[in-house]
Amino acid sequence: MPGTRSQYKAKTAAAKLDAPTIEGIVNYIKKNDVKRIIVMSGAGISTDSGIPDFRSKGTGLYDNLQKFNLPYAEAIFDIDYFMEKPEPFYALAKELYPGKYYPTKTHYFIRLLHEKGMLLRNFTQNIDTLERLAGLDEDLIVEAHGSFATASCVECKNVADPAQVKKKVLKGEVARCSSCDGLIKPDITFFGQNLPKRFFKRLHDFSEADLLIVIGTSLQVQPFASLIDDVPDYVPRLLINKEKAGDHHTSHSGFDFKWKYGKKRDALFLGDCNEGVQKFAELMGWKDDLESLYNKEHAKLKSIWEAETLAEKVEKEHEAEEEEKQIEKETKSEDEKQHKEIEALAKVLEEKLHIPSDPQESKDRSNATSSSK
Ligand code: CNA
Secondary structure, X not given: OOOOHHXXXXXXXXXXXXXXXXXXXXXXXXXXXXXXXXEEEOHHHOHHHXXXXXXXXXXXXXXXXXXXXXXXXXXXXXXXXXXHOOHHHHHHXXXXXXXXXXXXXXXXXXXXXXXXXXXXXXXXXXXXXXXXXXXXXXXXXXXXXXXXXXXXXXXXXXXXOHHHHHHHHHHOOOOEOOOOOOEEEEEXXXXXXXXXXXXXXXXXXXXXXXXXXXXXXXOOOOOHHHHHHXXXXXXXXXXXXXXXXXXXXXOOOOEOXXXXXXXXXXXXXXXXXXXXXHHHHHHHOOHHHHHHHHHHHHHHHHHHHXXXXXXXXXXXXXXXXXXXXXXXXXXXXXXXHHHHHHHHHHHHHHHHHOOOOOHHHHHHHHHHHHHHO
C-alpha cells in the first residue's frame, strides 16, 4: 500500500542529512530507526586483499592485459571472444581464483551491519566470493555478476564439478565438459550475457531500503550502476570510493553531492574504503566490534589455510615418495629382467660353444685338451 503525501513529506524531511558526509549519515541513522540498509559494492572493496580492480590507473586489470594480446581490454570478459579464444580468460582466472585472498575490513563491516540487525542486502558486482568467505549468509548476498563458486558448460549447460574446474584453472588449462566437450566457464556474467535470475528477483529490495551505501565501484557497468536510483527519493545514499562515481554530472540522475537541488540526501567519503568504514564504525560506536570481528575471522581463516597448505604439502611429498618407490620398483624389475636375459643368453652360448658352467670342469677340460696334444 502506498503511503499518504504527508507520510511521504515526513519521510523526506526526516531523511534530509545535516551534512554530506559519513557524520551526516551516522546522525541520520541515530535519529531514525534505520534497519534496512542496502550495500552496493564493487572491485574496490577487494583491492586491499590483492585482487586488482578493472579501472584503477596503473594497477587495474585493464591496464595490465598486454600479455594476453587482446583486440580490446573488455574482450577478456566477452562471451563471443571467450567462445573463440578461452585461453586468455583461463590465464586470468588462474590469477584471480578464490582461495588465497582474505576478505578485507570492508567485507567484515558489511557483515557487522548484518550482526547489528541493519543489513537488508549486499548487492555485489564482485566475483571473488569474499563476501561468503567473510561469513555473510548467502541469502544476504546478491552476486549480480555471478561468481567463481560454480561453473557450467556453455554448450549443454551441464553443471561442472567445481573441484575439477578448480584443478584445471590452477593448472592454467581450459576445462571442457565431460559429456559434450563444450567449454566450461565459471558462472560469472560476461559482457553479452544475462545477469543471474536472483538479481532480478531481489530488485524489489530497493523500494524497501532506508539507506543505501555504495562502496568501491566506478558505477560504470549497467544495469548495476543505475540501481542507485532505485531507492525511494527520500532515502539517503552514501558513496565511499577513491574517486567520485555515479555523479549526476556524468549520468542523467545519480548522486547529487553538491546538494544543488536541495535534496540533501547524498553523502560522500572520498578515499580508501577500509578507512571509510572504520570511520563509520567509530562514529556508530562499533570500532572495537569491527576490529575484533576482523581479527578473529582473519586469524581463523589464516589457521585453516595454513593447515590446508600443510596438508597439501604432505600430500605432495607423499605422492612424490610413492612415485619414487614406483620408479625404483620398475628399475629393479627391469634390472632383474635384464639379468635373467643375460643368464639365458649365457646358457645358450655355453651350450653352443660347449663351455661348462662349472669353472673347475672347464679347467679339467682344458688340462685334458693340453695333455692330449
Ligand atoms: P572498477 O570499474 O574497476 O572500479 C573500481 C572502483 O573502486 C574505482 O572507482 C576505484 O577508484 C575504486 N577503488 C579501488 N580501490 C579502492 C579502495 N581501496 N578504496 C576505495 N575505492 C577503491 O570496478 P567495478 O566494480 O566498478 O566494475 C564492475 C566490474 C568489475 C564487475 O563486472 C566485476 O565483476 C569486475 N571485477 C571484479 C573483481 C572482484 O571480484 N574482486 C575484480 C576485478 C573486476
